[in-house]
Amino acid sequence: MNLAPHAGSCPVCENGLLRFQQCENCYAVSLICDECESSWSDVVAISNNLSTPPDGSYPYCVRCQANSNWIYLNPLGIEQAGLTPFIRGESR
Numbered sequence: 001m002n003l004a005p006h007a008g009s010c011p012v013c014e015n016g017l018l019r020f021q022q023c024e025n026c027y028a029v030s031l032i033c034d035e036c037e038s039s040w041s042d043v044v045a046i047s048n049n050l051s052t053p054p055d056g057s058y059p060y061c062v063r064c065q066a067n068s069n070w071i072y073l074n075p076l077g078i079e080q081a082g083l084t085p086f087i088r089g090e091s092r
């Protein structure tokens with residue numbers, strides 16, 4: 001498995017990592033915890049302030065208001081979304 005970028009530790013469960021994932025319906029990018037499935041539709045807000053509460057939960061997409069399939073973004077996809085500055089590290 002390739003290393004996947006993350007945006008730091010999840011402030012809700014403190015075990016998971018926040019992953020850059022893209023909604024297959026509306027192409028919006030959210031950060032989703034890979035442990036507790038909390039999600040944040042505003043990547044900038046949660047990255048700048050870890051006390052920002054989650055506004056959703058996987059697999060529900062707040063933007064298109066549907067349960068969706070989510071795609072893990074690779075570094076290129078994150079760059080295309082303009083979110084490279086919010087990558088904090090990479091792990092499996």
Ligand SMILES: [Zn+2]
Pocket residue numbers: 010011012013014015016017033034035036037038
């Ligand atoms: Zn979590």
Ligand SMILES: [Zn+2]
Pocket residue numbers: 023024025026027028061062063064065068
């Ligand atoms: Zn969506």
